[in-house]
Amino acid sequence: MTTSPARTRLSPAARRAQLLELGAHLFATRSVDEISIDVLAEEASVSRGLLYHYFGSKQDFRLAVIRHAVEDLVEKTAPPAEGEPIERMLASLGVYVDYVLANLTLYRSLVRAAAGGTDEIRALYETGRFALTDRIFREDAEGQILTDTPQSRLVVRGWSAMTEEMVLTWADDPSVMTRDELLAVLALSLPALVGTSLPDE
């Protein structure tokens, strides 16, 4: 940091957003449990009082950091507006993989916290997962990638769990396959899966 955020004149909303950005960098390599006002205060030279003012409580701060990370992931993985469906899927998955790698400790702990932890964290995780997969069914300039049926929603949910599991496992040992091979498996598997599930279409 070359400038201290506490000394910059900003609107309250912009200051809060700036603090969350700082938090995003700081907590990418820490677990959900380690997200704390104390750490941000210390590492970014911001007063604890200011952080409590903006975020309310330790737990609200933790949830705000997680929400920011989830929204950031959803935003960054938006597929490009144009191109073949498979190319757009590959681009989106590439950003997803890079995001998970860059935030590996936080992401892994979020998956665990969502599975085993509090309802609020699980809700944030599910919101993110929904946003990441729902776009597969939304109409856009290029049309829907998949037909929106309860069956294909179920398959996409399974595919989403598979994607997360494979990316997190691959991150532990990237020598198993190249990043491009991983992306190809993930992107091609979705039409392959839907092909197995909708034999009547």
Next chain:
Amino acid sequence: MTTSPARTRLSPAARRAQLLELGAHLFATRSVDEISIDVLAEEASVSRGLLYHYFGSKQDFRLAVIRHAVEDLVEKTAPPAEGEPIERMLASLGVYVDYVLANLTLYRSLVRAAAGGTDEIRALYETGRFALTDRIFREDAEGQILTDTPQSRLVVRGWSAMTEEMVLTWADDPSVMTRDELLAVLALSLPALVGTSLPDE
């Protein structure tokens, strides 16, 4: 229960196994956290002292019940010795789906506990998952179903996460597709996935 297990003459190993069987029935509809010596003692009219004698402690009893459930799942889902690979896979998956349905509360809570909970429970869960997927690579009378490579191991791990997610989601709303359709998606998806991942073979 028409007979009380405490009054039947059995070897210690057989008595312990019988108590675990009782526990398996009793805790199928309860969560991991609810597995307790007190509940089994009350519902099966067995003395607490006897249960502590066989299982050591509350936590050891909980782990023994989970281990028994995992081993039971692995044993019951062993594919038939003969038949086409896809038929054997369908048979095994059919048992898996029925087992999850019959033990839904316990299974769902085990997945959560494994993700978020103690190392011992996670280890039991991972052991079961390994046993369920490793057999796909083992030689048997009909040969391996898949070539054993680090790439196909990664894909099978993803497929396994997908299977679990889809079965648990489907269990909440089985009207989405029939049991046979679900089994077909799961069984056919494995070769479809491996096909996308091994373009050079």
